[in-house]
Amino acid sequence: MPFERYSLDAFRGDPKKHPLIERGWERRQVITIIFALLFYSATAILLLGLAVRIRTYAKTPAPLKIPTTPAPTSKGGVVLRLLREVVLFKSLFKANKWIWLFGWVFHFALLIVLLRHLRYFTEPVWFWVAMMQDLAVYAGFAMVAGLIGLWVRRMVVPRVRYISAPSDHLMLVLIIGIGVSGLVMKYIMHTDIIALKAFFLGLMYFDWQPLPEDPVLLIHLGLVALLMIIFPFSKLLHAPGIFFSPTLNQVDNPREKRHLAEWAARLEASEGGGG
Amino acid sequence: MTELEKTGDLSVDDFLDPLERPELAPDIMAESAPFVAAPEIQEKLGYPGELVDNWQEKAIEKMGELAGKYRSFKVYLDSCVKCGACTDKCHYFLGSGDPKNMPVARQDLLRKVYRRNFTLAGKYLPWLVGAEDLTKDVLDDWYSYFHQCSQCRRCSVFCPYGIDTAEISMAAREIMDSVGKGQKYCNEIIGKVHDVGNNLGLNPKALKATLEDLEEDLEDETGLKIRLPLDEKGADIMLVTPSADFFAEPHIDGLLGYAKVFHQVGASWTISSYASEAGNFGLFIGSYENMREVSLRIRKAAQDLGVKRIIFGECGHAWRVAYSFLNTLAGPFDFLDQRYPVPQHICEYTHDLIEKGEIKFDKSKNDHIRLTYHDSCNVARASRMGDKPGGQFEIPRAILRAACNHFYDMAEDTIKEATFCCGGGGGLLTDDLMDIRKKGAQPRMRALKQVAEDHGVTHMAAICAICKTQFSKVMPDYGFDMDSIVSIHQMVSNAIILDGAKSDDEDEAVNVTVNEDAMPAADGAEA
Numbered sequence: 001m002p003f004e005r006y007s008l009d010a011f012r013g014d015p016k017k018h019p020l021i022e023r024g025w026e027r028r029q030v031i032t033i034i035f036a037l038l039f040y041s042a043t044a045i046l047l048l049g050l051a052v053r054i055r056t057y058a059k060t061p062a063p064l065k066i067p068t069t070p071a072p073t074s075k076g077g078v079v080l081r082l083l084r085e086v087v088l089f090k091s092l093f094k095a096n097k098w099i100w101l102f103g104w105v106f107h108f109a110l111l112i113v114l115l116r117h118l119r120y121f122t123e124p125v126w127f128w129v130a131m132m133q134d135l136a137v138y139a140g141f142a143m144v145a146g147l148i149g150l151w152v153r154r155m156v157v158p159r160v161r162y163i164s165a166p167s168d169h170l171m172l173v174l175i176i177g178i179g180v181s182g183l184v185m186k187y188i189m190h191t192d193i194i195a196l197k198a199f200f201l202g203l204m205y206f207d208w209q210p211l212p213e214d215p216v217l218l219i220h221l222g223l224v225a226l227l228m229i230i231f232p233f234s235k236l237l238h239a240p241g242i243f244f245s246p247t248l249n250q251v252d253n254p255r256e257k258r259h260l261a262e263w264a265a266r267l268e269a270s271e272g273g274g275g
Numbered sequence: 276m277t278e279l280e281k282t283g284d285l286s287v288d289d290f291l292d293p294l295e296r297p298e299l300a301p302d303i304m305a306e307s308a309p310f311v312a313a314p315e316i317q318e319k320l321g322y323p324g325e326l327v328d329n330w331q332e333k334a335i336e337k338m339g340e341l342a343g344k345y346r347s348f349k350v351y352l353d354s355c356v357k358c359g360a361c362t363d364k365c366h367y368f369l370g371s372g373d374p375k376n377m378p379v380a381r382q383d384l385l386r387k388v389y390r391r392n393f394t395l396a397g398k399y400l401p402w403l404v405g406a407e408d409l410t411k412d413v414l415d416d417w418y419s420y421f422h423q424c425s426q427c428r429r430c431s432v433f434c435p436y437g438i439d440t441a442e443i444s445m446a447a448r449e450i451m452d453s454v455g456k457g458q459k460y461c462n463e464i465i466g467k468v469h470d471v472g473n474n475l476g477l478n479p480k481a482l483k484a485t486l487e488d489l490e491e492d493l494e495d496e497t498g499l500k501i502r503l504p505l506d507e508k509g510a511d512i513m514l515v516t517p518s519a520d521f522f523a524e525p526h527i528d529g530l531l532g533y534a535k536v537f538h539q540v541g542a543s544w545t546i547s548s549y550a551s552e553a554g555n556f557g558l559f560i561g562s563y564e565n566m567r568e569v570s571l572r573i574r575k576a577a578q579d580l581g582v583k584r585i586i587f588g589e590c591g592h593a594w595r596v597a598y599s600f601l602n603t604l605a606g607p608f609d610f611l612d613q614r615y616p617v618p619q620h621i622c623e624y625t626h627d628l629i630e631k632g633e634i635k636f637d638k639s640k641n642d643h644i645r646l647t648y649h650d651s652c653n654v655a656r657a658s659r660m661g662d663k664p665g666g667q668f669e670i671p672r673a674i675l676r677a678a679c680n681h682f683y684d685m686a687e688d689t690i691k692e693a694t695f696c697c698g699g700g701g702g703l704l705t706d707d708l709m710d711i712r713k714k715g716a717q718p719r720m721r722a723l724k725q726v727a728e729d730h731g732v733t734h735m736a737a738i739c740a741i742c743k744t745q746f747s748k749v750m751p752d753y754g755f756d757m758d759s760i761v762s763i764h765q766m767v768s769n770a771i772i773l774d775g776a777k778s779d780d781e782d783e784a785v786n787v788t789v790n791e792d793a794m795p796a797a798d799g800a801e802a
Contacts, residue, residue: 053353060346063563065599068431068439068656070664070692085435094693095360095433103358103435153359158299160359162374163383165405167396168357233395234404238436241354246347247428247437252659254599255616258606263344264563 032211035221036203042228049232050240057244063261071252078251085248098153106146112139113182120197121204140186144179147172171234174223181220191217291728293689293721296363297372304373307711308419309703312457319466320565323455330454331409335392337453338385338446342393347442352389354436355379361430361438366695367423370714375420378430378440384416385447414456421447422458423711425701426559426592427652432692441701445561448702452560460705461556468569472551473518479506479548485521486546493531498777501538503530503546508580510545512537515553515573515597515618516588517740525761526743529589532764535771536625539634544586550576553593554740559702563604566596570604583612586619589762591651591700591739594620598658622738623660625767626670629677636770641679644734646766647726648675648684649719649746650694651739665691671738671763678770683730689722697737699745709748716749724753734759736766 072078084090089107093100116136119125151172154160185191192212202209211217230236243249260268314324327333342349361378363369368376375381383405390397390406397406407413426441451457467476477485486503493501504510520530537544550573557566577585585608587597597618602608608617616623628634650668660666668691676682684690698715726732735750737743737760746760 057346057350060343060349062346063344064603066347066439066442066657068428068437068692069659069667071659073662073664085437089435091433091437092358092360092435095364095435099358099360150358154357157359159296159362159374159377160357162299162301163357163359163362163377163379165357166402167404170403230396235354235356238354238356241350242436244346244350245354245437246350247431247439252664254602255618258602260603261344264603267564267567 028210028213031213031218032199032208035199035211035218035225036208038222038225039203042225046228046231053232053237054240054244057240061261061263062246062250063264065250065252065254065259066246067250067252068247069252071250073252075251078249082243082248085242098149102146102149102153104146105142106150109139109143109146112136113143113179120193120200123197123201137186140179140183144176144183147176147179151176167234171236174227178220178223178227181216181223184216185214185220189214189216291721291725293686293695293718293725294363294369295721297369299374300372301374304367304371304376304423304711304714305416305419307423307708308415309422309705309707310459311418312459312462316459316462316466317452317455317457319469320452320457320462320562322452322457322462326455330414330456333454334409334414334450335388337450338389339393341446341449342389345442345446347439348446351382351436351438351442352386355382355386355438358435360433360435361440364430364433365424365440366427366429366698366718367425367711367715370698370717371423371711373423375416376423378434378438381420381424382438382440382443384413384420385443388413414451417447417451418456421451422703422708423715425652425696425698425703425715427696427700428656429652429693429695432656444701445559447561448559449561452562457560458702460707461559461702464554465556465560465565465569468552468556468572472547472549472572474552474554474556475518475522477518477521477551479551482521482546482548482551489527489531489534493534497535497773499538499773499775501534501773503534504544505546506548506580507545510543510580510582512542512544512584512586513550513577513580513582514544514546514586514588514621515550515576515593516546516621517553517590517593518551519740519744520588521551523740523744525747525758525765526589526740528765528768529743529762530764532762532766532768532771533588533621535768535773536621536628536634536764539771539773540628545580545582547573547576547580549579553587553590553597555593555596556702558592558596558600566600567604570596570601573601574605574608577608578610584615584619585611585617586621586624588621589738589740589764591653591741592657593740594738595653595657620660620670622670622674622763623666625764626661626674629674635772636678636767637772638678638680638770640770641766642681644679644761644766644769645681645683645730645732646675646679646734646736646761647682647723647730647732648672648690648763649697649723649735649737649742650690651737651742652694652696652700654738655692655694668692671736674763675736675766678766681730683726683732685722685726689718695719695722697739697742697745698749700739700741704741704745712745713749713752716745720749720753723750723755727755734761736761736763738763 072081089100089104113136116132118129154164191214195212198209199211317324365376365378387405387407388409390404391401391408396404421444424444428439428441431437431439464474471478483505486505490503519526555566555569557569587594601618611617654667658667660670695718698712743760747757750759751757
């Protein structure tokens with residue numbers, strides 16, 4: 001499916017008479033260009049934004065030993081502690097069973113759904129991605145159900161409603177929108193999956209291919225791009241943040257090993273005293 | 276037993292539930308703010324005397340500085356997703372119902388200003404992400420509500436990202452100090468430590484006289500010359516204990532317990548008048564520099580006295596600073612005997628001796644007591660005892676079980692890592708905050724009432740000078756005597772078998788009377 005070249009000159013002049021507007025196949029080209037650029041920029045913003053954040057977190061010193069105890073006394077123990085938090089949401093489980101249930105179901109369904117979407121980016125499709133196809137369909141529903149549960153809590157439980165800003169609601173709406181539009185395409189208004197895959201493979205190999213112009217697909221993709229763009233500027237930073245949380249990632253060994261931040265060492269050197 | 280969301284009406288059985296969620300009562304505690312530090316108190320710690328003219332600008336500048344110096348502060352401001360897990364975990368929220376005492380809402384008082392000044396969304400779409408400018412009203416909220424956090428870390432146990440509100444409230448207090456709005460109670464006490472060496476401002480002469488009086492009392496009680504040595508060069512062990520142990524009840528009885536343990540095993544030990552304070556209020560105001568200065572006194576005292584070991588007495592946040600930070604702030608302690616942990620907790624010391632069979636107890640001496648144990652918050656969630664994680668829960672209990680026959684724990688979801696703060700920690704143990712102190716004590720008191728009803732518990736042991744003072748104030752409200760709060764080493768003191776001690780059949784052997792004139796006003800005195 002070769003992609004027809006066209007000139008940007010076509011954008012100049014009377015827009016109403018413009019051939020891209022008048023003729024459908026050319027509108028499709030505009031949509032393709034918009035979404036191609038959108039996904040390039042969204043990917044760049046997501047990756048660069050996260051890289052900058054992660055770099056900042058890594059470079060910011062943790063001058064004091066503050067693991068929430070009881071804490072592991074070895075690095076291996078810390079890895080296990082973080083795994084329990086990231087995989088099982090252990091602290092959240094201790095805190096509140098409803099939030100845990102909705103939150104855990106949402107995140108793990110999301111993971112499965114994301115892995116399933118690898119089929120649109122790989123050719124041939126990896127066998128384990130193909131294998132999870134059936135499971136992933138249920139995951140789509142589970143994800144939306146988990147999100148709705150979280151949103152209902154946010155509206156119904158007074159304590160949670162109190163701490164919610166508009167963005168906290170909208171973030172849930174956004175992801176629910178992504179999930180629902182995806183399910184709609186799966187069950188109600190199918191889109192041209194082959195062409196979609198060609199579009200994304202085209203993006204990856206810099207050989208652009210036309211994007212199907214189904215409204216539901218465009219909504220789905222638009223929302224995904226939006227999510228990617230706001231990721232590094234929002235509370236979604238909890239994803240990298242958890243790995244840098246000193247209460248969770250520090251080894252409990254302050255008596256055995258002296259822990260000294262660079263700025264604290266400079267303070268010591270300038271003031272004397274200590275070691 | 277964190278239960279599923281509770282929605283129904285309260286039944287009679289729920290009445291004493293320490294975890295019962297209150298109705299939201301917005302801003303009901305807004306007026307609860309401590310006295311502001313006078314200019315001379317502030318200046319002594321290197322802070323502006325009063326609110327500086329360009330305080331907004333300075334505060335934002337300080338906020339940026341702290342976000343660059345403390346990973347915890349930076350990551351925690353970014354990472355909260357407002358899931359609500361922490362909302363019902365703070366004892367001050369459970370006791371007051373003020374939603375700004377929910378940990379996330381308390382953090383948000385600062386986070387909204389951070390977002391406004393340091394995040395893209397907050398700069399351009401403040402209404403969307405709940406970002407706000409730092410106004411006078413916001414500053415007042417900070418001053419009220421960051422002094423309604425005892426930095427007990429209970430919320431951090433339940434946060435899926437380990438966000439510790441203590442880190443935020445320490446930073447907030449440091450920011451406020453840096454623009455000239457400090458808290459009188461904490462800052463005055465830190466000044467005293469810098470001047471005299473302890474939170475009470477107790478000079479070496481007075482301390483010596485006090486210790487001599489106590490030695491006489493010990494001799495009257497036991498017939499033995501049990502010593503409380505002060506500034507003895509060449510001793511093996513330097514004991515650093517909260518200065519409340521020298522003056523306040525029930526703290527003193529704990530001090531006598533330490534002395535008896537040292538005496539029984541013939542240990543060579545001393546107290547230092549220069550470092551006569553285990554407490555370190557630099558922690559409460561989030562000041563690395565002040566915390567370090569106080570800690571360096573301990574290093575200097577240990578070097579001057581030429582001791583081999585440092586042992587800390589019963590104190591919660593003091594043990595946090597000692598266990599977690601001392602090596603960082605005032606280390607390395609390579610001049611001490613490396614066969615022992617530096618520093619060591621008195622409970623670790625006593626527990627070792629019990630294990631080795633070097634001290635024994637006549638448990639019947641404590642038969643008039645049916646005991647429970649309050650895990651002091653900073654010991655529970657910010658430190659350790661012994662080699663294994665959780666030793667801070669097991670070791671104190673092992674000592675209590677060795678020293679008394681009747682021990683019963685409170686409900687599992689109110690002890691150990693889920694323990695409550697007493698309500699007076701984190702620099703709140705001052706009369707001007709009595710209302711919030713009493714409200715904050717409510718969950719612990721309800722749990723205590725439960726165990727009293729179930730097992731006839733009469734007394735509660737604690738391992739922190741602040742807890743002891745706070746509980747002796749609030750327990751009477753719940754039908755307990757003031758002296759129902761005891762030190763762990765008071766239980767040790769009651770029951771330890773001392774070689775050569777005169778036999779005593781009376782139960783009341785251990786009540787030591789202290790000269791009333793020598794007692795400082797109770798509040799503000801305890802570390």
